[in-house]
Amino acid sequence: AMLFEILTAEPLHPRGDDALVSTLTSSPMSPAERRPDRPIAPELDELCQAMQAEEPEGRPSAHEVAKRLQLYIDGDRDLELRKALAAEQLAHARAVLASADVNARATAMRHAGRALALDPASVDAADVIGRLLLERPAALPPALIASLDELDRDALRKRSVRATRSYGSVFLFLGFLPFLEVRSWPWLIAFYVVLGAVVAFAWRGAITGRVSPYLSMLGNFTLALVWTRVASPFLLTPAMICGALIAVASHPWNQRRPWTIFVWGAITIATPFALEAAGILESTWAIENGAIQISSAIYNISGTAEAAAVMTANFAFILLVGAFAYTITRNGRVASHDLHIQAWHLRHLIPERAAR
Template sequence: MKPSEPGTEPTLLQAASDSKSMTLRDEASPPERRSVPDGYELGVLLGRGGMGEVMLATDSEIGRQVAIKRIRGDLGTMAEARFLREAQIQARLDHPAIVPVHQIGRDPDGRPFFTMKRVTGTTLESTIQNASPQQLLRTFVDVCLAIDFAHSRGIVHRDLKPANIMLGDFGEVYVLDWGLARVLDEAEDTQTAFAKVPTDSGQTEVGSLLGTPGYMSPEQVRGESVGAATDVYALGSILFELLTHEALHPRGAAAISATLQRPTVAPSERKRDVPPELCIATQDALADVPGERPTARVLADRVQKYLDGDRDLERRRVLAAAQLAAAREALDADDRGLAMQTAGRALALDPESHDAAQILTSLTLEPPVKNPPELAAHLAAEDLIVSRRQWRQVALAWIAFYVPLPLMLVAGVRDPLQLVAFYTPVTVSFLLACYWTKYGRPRHVVSMICAIASMVALSRLLGPFILVPTILGVMANGFLSYPTHIRRPSVPIALLVGGFLLIVGLEEIGVLARTWTLVGNALVSQSAFINFEGTIGSVILIGANALVILVCALFARSIAASRWEANRKLEIQAWHLRKLVPA
């Protein structure tokens, strides 16, 4: 085994550790010089703890590599008894997830040792942040089954934690460090002569407590008698960490008070997207009362059912009902966002929930009486996009007024000032449309005043009854397509109708030169500044009307296409949402 790089977790080449977490090989502290057990050739130091060390060795007879764990120094008979007891307990547990013990004996100096299978891999603690949730949960199931096997043999581990679980290089899972294990049918005091207290670093030191704070059960912290449920609490703590990537309790001594004050914490409090069935399984394993915790086998089965997709349907329906009730409460409080979230969770838990689907569908399809601020901001942004698109079409429409200018110059301009007066509001309206196309936020009243001024000037060209009413009607259609005017249509209607009446009225009172008269059954209209005599006049008149028809058609099509696309999207979304409702 090579020393690990700074900031990384070591890859342990050991089967189990002793009373203190095994340290990495340190060239400055070589293995203790002592006699070699008969039949073995010693190799490098793999790990070292407070009471023992693990060496790589080769079995001389069969040529396989093993790990030899031997006691360090002369620690007395109590230490030797505990060392041998650990080996004997581990040897009893013939399970694929527990490293097998090959031999227990004494070296030529009379000191005890035992040999184990040599395993390679990394600890669960160092892989939590990088492994996939499925891989972590599969590992957890294997650990639960190994612990259930130990419980069936009357043995409790008492120091389960991610650092004591190894993931082998070839998919194996091993539960390590059985130094604190208790045989339930043996007297308590014969097993606690070397009690261990973990330090802030997570290592387990000699002291008065048995286990690692943060993974110890409440009864273990209080120094009470422990049983299989103690290991289940530790398994719950591990599962909590796998689901949230956070430790259940703080590290070190602070974990003692945290365990006693609040032993049970829902993983969803730290991470909202924890699956409900795993959240409940974790809470059950962390129950304060030992008798209320499931067995390790039941806990493994519940996690495996989640992995297999065979979830507890009845439990999910109960959870769905709670979420549905929360959705209705949120709906009564007019909190549509929370109502949609909780109704969505209820539907995810119980896809056949007709009530949850109805709430979700109605909230999606039926607009609120008052839009929430977030929705209002979103709608304003969408209105701005539509506004820019429409003002682009308006800018193109104003350009069309320049098309007949060459023909009018050819026909002859009687009053150049009136021609300038006609194109001045047209040019201003065009520039405003370009500005609002880029920046949005149009001032519609300003735009309508400019449009009316343009129509007053246009009436000087052909009179108030030719082209002017048609163009004002197109403008009315455009202005009324904006959301603000849909809700308050009176302003654009009044201004545009008033603009037309203003033109007629100004001519009637003599402010503007009269451009039209009724002769018998004929309406005679004349231009105030352009000569319309001959063929060129007919061309201008026909072309202008054709141009107005074309611009009106294109503008109407743009508005209709925009609405058609929006309605089509809404209908498609509504159709999909209606499919959420169970048949």
């Protein structure tokens, strides 16, 4: 009973009046079966069960118990017993994998891991572990799906922080306002109201890690539309749409529906041209004498200050989009390399047959 309690951290029989009944009626109890969560050596598990034999002659003597304990402490292991237990654990792993349980892979991994711990030379156990580690499951268990969702939310938080900074930096161009001649204050106010709403939306995503793909596409579409009022659909707007496309394309919802990315891009690009052609919006471009002439619905671009502001804004927006794209591609490359490094180490950890 003492060895059982040492191995399991709980008594073999209940305390109190029920102890006698349990002692007289219960059969030998395996510590490993009572506490499968504890790393109980099979040699000690077998010894503990032998000490619980009902008949005295079936129990090992005190000398035998001491000898077997000392052998275990000295590092002696019953290899045949361990191989038999490993085969049993491996059979459990394969049986679980053949079932339709969504948590089968996690359970099979535990059984296969125990099999490999009991018999480190078992190629079959390593083969099962290798396939579980390196092959993508057909159906993901709920716990893994929840973990992946949290990973996506963390990525959305980081992207939202970058979007907040990128969009928020546009407010810095208000510093040019005293040097510019404003043609339409309503359009200027509308531009910064929409920009402020997009920044607030991105900031909320940075806090919560949840970004509605519908609101994201709507907000970026509206911002792109008012952006065309600054310097036509041909200047500044393309850089803004490229940055927005990167943000839209990086959302998990859109990645599962890639057609939405192309549809959003096509609608966002075509809408201002269509509205100008229909006369709903003021025309900001024209082709004359083989050249495209552009104008602004918000500013009078007629002097050096206006030209400098437009060139600075165009330069800054292109750099912002480039920095945004660089960050996303760099993070993807780092993640891909980390995954490859882990897989490479795993392939060298397990036998060659398992790695294939």
